[in-house]
Amino acid sequence: MQEIKHVYIAKSCLFVNGQLVLKGENSIFVKYLKEVYKYADIKYSKYFKMDPLSKLGFLAAEVLLKDKKCSESAERNGIVLENKVSTYLVDMKHQITINDKENYFPSPANFVYTLPNVMTGEICIRHGFKGENAVFVNNEFDAKFVCQYIKSMYTADKADMLIGGFVDADEDDYEAFVFFTKKEDAEHIDAKLIEELYQKSKALATQ
Amino acid sequence: MNKKTYIVGDSMISSLGFGTEENMKALYAGKSGVQRIEDIQLYPEPFMGARLDDKQLNRCFSSLLMMSKLPQEFEFTRFEKMAIISMSGVYREQAFPTDKNTLFILSTTKGNIDLLQEELMEKWGKERSMLYKAAEVIAQFWGFENKARVLSNACISGVEALHIASKFIKQGVYENVIIVGADMLTEFVVSGFMSFQSLSANVCKPFDEGRDGLNLGEAAGCIFLSSNEKYLKNNKDILEVLGGGSSNDANHISGPSRTGDGQFFAISSAMKEAGVTSDDIDHVSAHGTATPYNDEMESKALNLAGLQEKPVNSLKAYFGHTIGAAGVIESIVAIHNLIDQKILKSLGFEKHGVSMPLHISQETKDYSMKNILKTASGFGGCNAAVIISKSEKV
Numbered sequence: 001m002q003e004i005k006h007v008y009i010a011k012s013c014l015f016v017n018g019q020l021v022l023k024g025e026n027s028i029f030v031k032y033l034k035e036v037y038k039y040a041d042i043k044y045s046k047y048f049k050m051d052p053l054s055k056l057g058f059l060a061a062e063v064l065l066k067d068k069k070c071s072e073s074a075e076r077n078g079i080v081l082e083n084k085v086s087t088y089l090v091d092m093k094h095q096i097t098i099n100d101k102e103n104y105f106p107s108p109a110n111f112v113y114t115l116p117n118v119m120t121g122e123i124c125i126r127h128g129f130k131g132e133n134a135v136f137v138n139n140e141f142d143a144k145f146v147c148q149y150i151k152s153m154y155t156a157d158k159a160d161m162l163i164g165g166f167v168d169a170d171e172d173d174y175e176a177f178v179f180f181t182k183k184e185d186a187e188h189i190d191a192k193l194i195e196e197l198y199q200k201s202k203a204l205a206t207q
Numbered sequence: 208m209n210k211k212t213y214i215v216g217d218s219m220i221s222s223l224g225f226g227t228e229e230n231m232k233a234l235y236a237g238k239s240g241v242q243r244i245e246d247i248q249l250y251p252e253p254f255m256g257a258r259l260d261d262k263q264l265n266r267c268f269s270s271l272l273m274m275s276k277l278p279q280e281f282e283f284t285r286f287e288k289m290a291i292i293s294m295s296g297v298y299r300e301q302a303f304p305t306d307k308n309t310l311f312i313l314s315t316t317k318g319n320i321d322l323l324q325e326e327l328m329e330k331w332g333k334e335r336s337m338l339y340k341a342a343e344v345i346a347q348f349w350g351f352e353n354k355a356r357v358l359s360n361a362c363i364s365g366v367e368a369l370h371i372a373s374k375f376i377k378q379g380v381y382e383n384v385i386i387v388g389a390d391m392l393t394e395f396v397v398s399g400f401m402s403f404q405s406l407s408a409n410v411c412k413p414f415d416e417g418r419d420g421l422n423l424g425e426a427a428g429c430i431f432l433s434s435n436e437k438y439l440k441n442n443k444d445i446l447e448v449l450g451g452g453s454s455n456d457a458n459h460i461s462g463p464s465r466t467g468d469g470q471f472f473a474i475s476s477a478m479k480e481a482g483v484t485s486d487d488i489d490h491v492s493a494h495g496t497a498t499p500y501n502d503e504m505e506s507k508a509l510n511l512a513g514l515q516e517k518p519v520n521s522l523k524a525y526f527g528h529t530i531g532a533a534g535v536i537e538s539i540v541a542i543h544n545l546i547d548q549k550i551l552k553s554l555g556f557e558k559h560g561v562s563m564p565l566h567i568s569q570e571t572k573d574y575s576m577k578n579i580l581k582t583a584s585g586f587g588g589c590n591a592a593v594i595i596s597k598s599e600k601v
Contacts, residue, residue: 074457075454075472075476078455084337084339085337086337086338086359088333088336088337091320091323091395092323094395094398094399095323095324095395097398098394098395098398099324099325101247101251104251104398106398106399106401106402107402108399108402108403108461111398111399111400111402111403112403112460112461112586114317114395114399115316115359115361115585115586115587116359117359117360117361117585117586117587117589118361118460118586118587119587120455120587120589121455121460121586121587121588121589122460124455124456124457124588125457125458125459125460125588127457128457129455129457130454130455130456130457130468130469130472131453131454131455131472132452132453132454133360133453133454133455133587133589134358134360134367134371134453135358135359135360136356136357136358136359137337137338137339137342137357137359138339138354138356138357139337139339139340142354145354145356148375148380149371152371152374152375152378152380153374155374155378156374156377156378156480158374158452158476158480
């Protein structure tokens, strides 16, 4: 059985399949993301307009999909992500612009990012995924539920390829874990195994 | 092993009333819940929106407190009250199970977002403003054994929840799914849409030549789905979710696709699963936000799907756009249109205003139907579709 490719980003570390590939010079979230952007070796001007959550999810997906072949039928590629605080960072940014009625300045460029599925939208645009897409908000990564969803979509023949994972960005912490699945390997998708891969990367990052 | 996804019960609260019956009565009478709102708590200037009656909300909720599995002194937010009231309407008709075979899905975009206001944040704290926390509180009220799930996929959340739930039920992953769609009219959302300049200064006009934007609204709706036929004993007709699908335009995060292919993929995925063709679809309950680009995109998608001759309506001029709740309450209306064999006129429509031909429903009347297609589209380029179907009880 093939190894399930997975990418983990947290605490200024980037792991691919449990191997550390980029240790950050900078511990500040957005600055570390710049290093990951350079590592990913891409030129994508839309990236710079994104909010931190979308940037994080986007980069994790970028590294994950680098050497992966997706279905040629765009509508057979999809994505499911979990997230904990939804879009709290941009929500607060928007809230600040409306706190004072005398000085009211809501920004459309910020407001559009106040939905967690805009992050999956950005990933879909980048990779041309036109299939199933869903964002669930949960207080932690729940491998069992994500795998339940993925298997269910494959059983119903809704996709050939699905990315799953958990991407979250809060005031003082951030974490991204994404993994790659294919319908032909659906029987090997095991929630326990995915949970182990996640926990292993997480443990390495906190070492 | 393919089980059926039966629609056991439903209930909703909106600007048009509390309970499905009140809402259907107002819809058949052609009433709109969209009004001029002058309230600086919501926006510094007057605007058009659809709002719930707060007095009725609180009165209704206090009569439910005895059902709560939480301590009596536990305080609920306005959002949580809305969701719980909509669930109580279902529970009264047919008590839903809360055991391990039952999944509770909350479809919402912003949940307790009003708690971000400084004075509310002081009282409730940051965690309560989180979507998962609101879902947890609602689940605790009823005593659900499984962890509550929040689906937050912009304006398609409600329709997509029906689609995902029906896969879980058909495949026996869960026997029952309780879906709640809820979102509030808040300053947060109104100011955001105002900054986009996408709100109309009048009651919105979906698919009309003169459409110039949407109206925001608030609502909560609950649908009880199950594969277990024992719950159908009180129902006169058999209603099911036959199929569903979701898709992404992969085109733009805040603008709909120019071609409609994304929405078309969701529709064809739903039709394929349901085993129906465009000929079998009797009516389309569209998303129809009344923004220029959305309605244009939908006209293209419906033509791609060969549905241009089927009567189409949008319910946005009745309820306003209730975001995460829209897909649920509009599906509830579709369910009752099937039961009543009545089709609703697309309120606000006068003159054809999209580039592709569509048959916009212009009269509320008796209409024989078996399959209704419900669609939705949202920010992030997402689309969803479900087919809701009625058959005779044997």
